[in-house]
Amino acid sequence: MTEQALSYVDTHFSRFVEELKDLLRIPSISTDPDYAPEVRRAADWLAEHFRKLGFLKVEVFETEGHPIVYAEYTVDATRPTVLVYGHYDVQPPDPLELWTSPPFEPEIRDGNLYARGACDDKGQLFMHVKAAEAYLKTAGTLPVNLKFLLEGEEESGSVHLAPFIEAHRELLAADVVVISDTAMFAPGVPSITYGLRGLAYVEVELTGPARDLHSGVYGGAVENPINVLARLIAGLHDEDHRITIPGFYDDVRPLTEEERRTFRELPFDEKAWMEEIGVSAVRTEKGYTILEAITARPTLDVNGIWGGYQGKGAKTVLPAKAGAKISMRLVPDQDPDDIVEKTRRYFEQKTPPTCKLRFTSLHGGHPVLVDTRHPAMQAAAEAMARVFGRRPYFTREGGSIPVVADFKRLLGLDSVLMGFGLNSDAIHSPDEHFGLDRFRQGIESIVHFLERYGQRPT
């Protein structure tokens, strides 16, 4: 049954790519309310696709935000049930001028498919759809019971997903969650992610004078909110590049010696990594390697800053307002709500009497660690070993998939993070792309995984 499915993948692969391109043409940007109709269009496209494949139960669920697509194919109550999670929304594409081809006009160059969402996550979720199709169109059935839960708000904080899961525990009941929204360790080096960082994302705005002022007439006595904001941001790190928010590290689980040894064994080429992103020097928290710092230690980054005049030439304004978006990546056992509150206190206490503070929590997510001995983790490892010719590494990733913590908390389910992206895929950046070789390897790995996990006793 698996051989036939793999053969089907081979025969129909170029059509799979064309279908993915259709999905990528829909600009389903969830962070910008103006694109809400496009997000819905992507949801409807997927639901229609599942129906055509013969999924027995397909539904587009309304939420107070963007819709959730659910699809189900039940084979047999004695089989294990796999819940596939993915997201069909995408990041905003700006800055548009840095794209080689337009972000929503998919284009293949040198074996890579370029488009916003090609890798994150339309391309990766679609591999699961096509693996299911390969069984359904050959064997007429699946090795497991299969459920799809595809959301449209991952890039805007998955605000309505946890309530949905909570309200649909029975519908979503399963034995394990499988997610392809992470990266392989390196080209040709498969990996399964067992750790993810959490996230706390806030926005701060400082208001000084009631209106923009002339910097010549008022400069020297009216404290400038941009200068104040710079001071508050600068104060967030100390000389060792540690974060100064009081209590920030209180709940950080230290890396074990075993974990640090594994980190050292991973084939990580610091020089190549730096070259790929065009930096000639790095800065990590004192005492940690690059790989540790980007996957297993908490961080703080300003994601955006604004204030005053940004146009051409010189404008001598002393602005009324300045603002910034600031996010922190968290590690076990930090709690995003706790970190947001500690950050709020930092800004409240440091804002001088010359300015007023507006502090907003935009979203957060819990960090995750999964046991690598889980049967589905092992089945995934075997499946990937078949396709790639080598066993995957178990690794940690720096990004956040808050829903993984939700699945554990609300459904009691562990998640297998079998990702086929690469860090060089430029997700969240101009020229995002996905290698067609990895799109194919992903589908094949999932075909193998479904077979292997289906053979296990439930």
Place this chain on the structure above:
Amino acid sequence: MTEQALSYVDTHFSRFVEELKDLLRIPSISTDPDYAPEVRRAADWLAEHFRKLGFLKVEVFETEGHPIVYAEYTVDATRPTVLVYGHYDVQPPDPLELWTSPPFEPEIRDGNLYARGACDDKGQLFMHVKAAEAYLKTAGTLPVNLKFLLEGEEESGSVHLAPFIEAHRELLAADVVVISDTAMFAPGVPSITYGLRGLAYVEVELTGPARDLHSGVYGGAVENPINVLARLIAGLHDEDHRITIPGFYDDVRPLTEEERRTFRELPFDEKAWMEEIGVSAVRTEKGYTILEAITARPTLDVNGIWGGYQGKGAKTVLPAKAGAKISMRLVPDQDPDDIVEKTRRYFEQKTPPTCKLRFTSLHGGHPVLVDTRHPAMQAAAEAMARVFGRRPYFTREGGSIPVVADFKRLLGLDSVLMGFGLNSDAIHSPDEHFGLDRFRQGIESIVHFLERYGQRPT
């Protein structure tokens, strides 16, 4: 002759306002190259206006930037010659949404004329045109020889003005320069400005990674250029709110005891000043009052900052670039070129190896002090005393008019800064306006000034 001229002003005042509104409708924004045709339209409008008034020599001179309008009415070689300087370009009007009425659709509300440029400087330069008209249309002549030099690049650094002056020394030969581009000390409290701050305006841009990165995947090892920029900006002031750039204060002439006493005597209401701009606390350089800090001490303000994602919602980007516009107000005897170089060295030395610096000097201007005993200063003081019923104060202003230093350096001329603005006129801000009472008082003061200065032996 003066009485007739004043009576003419009275009779024709409402037409003067309508003519000014026509000039204000032209969006002559010099900082934005897209508006170059509008800047030229304003120049042509003024030249045509001078011709209609019977000015004997009117010319629109080309420069490599925006044109310069010159107009001349020579009466008699034995009379003193007054050179009026003004600028017909305006600041950008953004943020547009904060204007009560559109910036280029002049509207009168409560006796104030609202429009970009109403006060700075179209309204003020136009007072000189109308005072000249009042004599020409009644006496058929003027009490002095009068020259107008009106530029279109004041708000973008007057780049081509000094070379023009240098190339036209003979044409511009005069006994004194008169400029109305400053503010009165307070409503009903006339003043003549004898000191102006200079300006050094720079732009810095930091580049970290070669492209925008995912803050989850790279955060913790790739130093964020926004965080670095915030650190460099924060480091520009110390605890006493003094500027830390090495050598910054080397050439600052200390305030004399006499000057500090005059500052204390001025009717300056700190509480009202703070209320007017909506701040509940100020921050000055340690040891200086508000008035000293905003007029007679050097400052540093960030006029604009940008980097990363500024849109709605949350984007988890670690940006490739961050930038800021930074300006310093200078006092005698600081030199703008010297300060720019010291600022460049600060940024070069503080930029860490994780980032690349691009440092650009946008423009600068020298600080100025004029002797209050100058005959034209005294004539102006007497003229304003006649109109306002009280002698004006001699004061210093925090803003910059770099051309004043150029007139001294290139033509050997002092400038009389008789301004009729108010600090509450919101120049450079939304809802810029000019009181029609001051527009009238300004014209009348100039009529008196021309008479009095014309009686003096040259």
